[in-house]
Amino acid sequence: MASDSFFEAVKSRRTYYQLTDDSPISDKKIHEIVDNAITNVPSSFNSQSTRVLVLLGEEHKKLWGEIVIPIIKSVAPAEAWPASEQRLNGFKAGYGTICFYEDPKDVAKLQEQYPLYADKFPQWSEHTNAMHQYVLWTALELEGFGANLQHYNPLIDEKIAATWGVEQNWSLKSQLVFGTPAGKPYDKTFKPLEERVFVHGAKE
Numbered sequence: 001m002a003s004d005s006f007f008e009a010v011k012s013r014r015t016y017y018q019l020t021d022d023s024p025i026s027d028k029k030i031h032e033i034v035d036n037a038i039t040n041v042p043s044s045f046n047s048q049s050t051r052v053l054v055l056l057g058e059e060h061k062k063l064w065g066e067i068v069i070p071i072i073k074s075v076a077p078a079e080a081w082p083a084s085e086q087r088l089n090g091f092k093a094g095y096g097t098i099c100f101y102e103d104p105k106d107v108a109k110l111q112e113q114y115p116l117y118a119d120k121f122p123q124w125s126e127h128t129n130a131m132h133q134y135v136l137w138t139a140l141e142l143e144g145f146g147a148n149l150q151h152y153n154p155l156i157d158e159k160i161a162a163t164w165g166v167e168q169n170w171s172l173k174s175q176l177v178f179g180t181p182a183g184k185p186y187d188k189t190f191k192p193l194e195e196r197v198f199v200h201g202a203k204e
Contacts, residue, residue, distance in 0.1 A: 009138055009142055010138065012138070012141055012142065013134075013137055013138040013141050014141070014146075014185035014188070015147070015148045015149070015185055015186070016146025016147060016148060016181045016183065016184075016185055017087075017090055017148055017183070018090065018146075018181065018182040018183030019090065019091075019093055019094035019095070019146055019148075019177070019178070019179030019180065019181065019182055020093060020094070020095075020179050020180045020181075020182050021057070021060075021061075021093060021094060021095045021179055021180075022095065022179065022180040023056075023095045023096075023145075023179075023180065024143060024144030024145065024180060025143045025144065027056055027057075029143070030054070030056065030096065030140075031054070033136065033139050033140065033143070034052060034054055034098070034136065036139075037132055037135045037136045037139065038050065038052065038132070041128075041131050041132050041135050042128070042131065043128040043131075044110070044121065044124035044125065044127065044128055045110050045114070045121075045124075047106045047107065047109075047110055047121075047124075047125070047128065048106065049102050049103050049106035049107055049125050049128060049129075050100065050101070050102060050103075050128055050129050050132045051100075051101040051102070051103055051167075051170055052098050052099065052100055052101065052132070052136075053098070053099040053101070053160070053164055053166060054096065054097075054098050054099075055096060055097045055098075055099070055164075056095065056096040057095065057096070059164075060092075060094065060095060060096045060097050061092055062163070063097055063160070063175075064088060064089075064091050064092035064097075065092050067156055067159045067160060067163065068088060068091070068152055068156055069085070069088045069089075069092070071152075071155050071156055071159065072084060072088060072152065072155070073085070075155065091148075091150065091177045093179065093182075094177050094178055094179030095145075095178060095179040095180070096177075096178050096179070097175050097176065097177050097178070098136060098175070098176040098178075099160065099166075099172060099174075099175050100129055100132060100133055100172070100173045100174045100175075100176070101129075101166070101170040101171060101172055101173065102125050102126075102128070102129050102170065102171045102173060103167070103169070103170055103171075104169055104170075104171060105169070106125075107121045107122055107125045126173070129173045129174075133149060133173075133174055133176060136176060137149065137176055140176075140178050144180065145178040145179065145180065145181075146178065146179065146180065146181030146182075146185075147176055147177060147178040147179075148176075148177050149174055149175070149176050149177075150174065150175045150176075150177060151173075151174050151175070152175060153172040153173065153174070153175075154172065156172075157172045160172070
């Protein structure tokens, strides 16, 4: 039964693009969820290299309204801008954003300690970050949020660092946007399991 309940949470995690700026839980509870993820999600060689910047309420709106939208408008083709603006305003309409970073100092330290795996640590760092993204995405949806994952880095990195005092050497990986769902997720399709799962040595 333990794995059944876990996979119910896995199945409930979907991508929601239509969001409002209501929150079903307190900011304190959001902070607690983030702390739990950062504490308990595994990392390569226990590197603990993931960093997060959590922006709620007006700080979230500042990210999208004052940083992302102007930057993307400055580089987007004029004919594509109306659709991009609508999409970006949809992100701004949410309640919060978690920006996921990796600290390269932790990666470099492991490369120095374990030269045999030096070329692998950057890749494993990406795996670590992805696990944090997934756990927080799933946990927030269990609390009643909808969320979607965006990647406007590296265009926005410098401005975010200057605005919120982020370490310049941190590497921004993604932005998890969340809010109360105002629509339904798209239908999801699945490839045949026979193309993706291969089991050897199983007993009936």
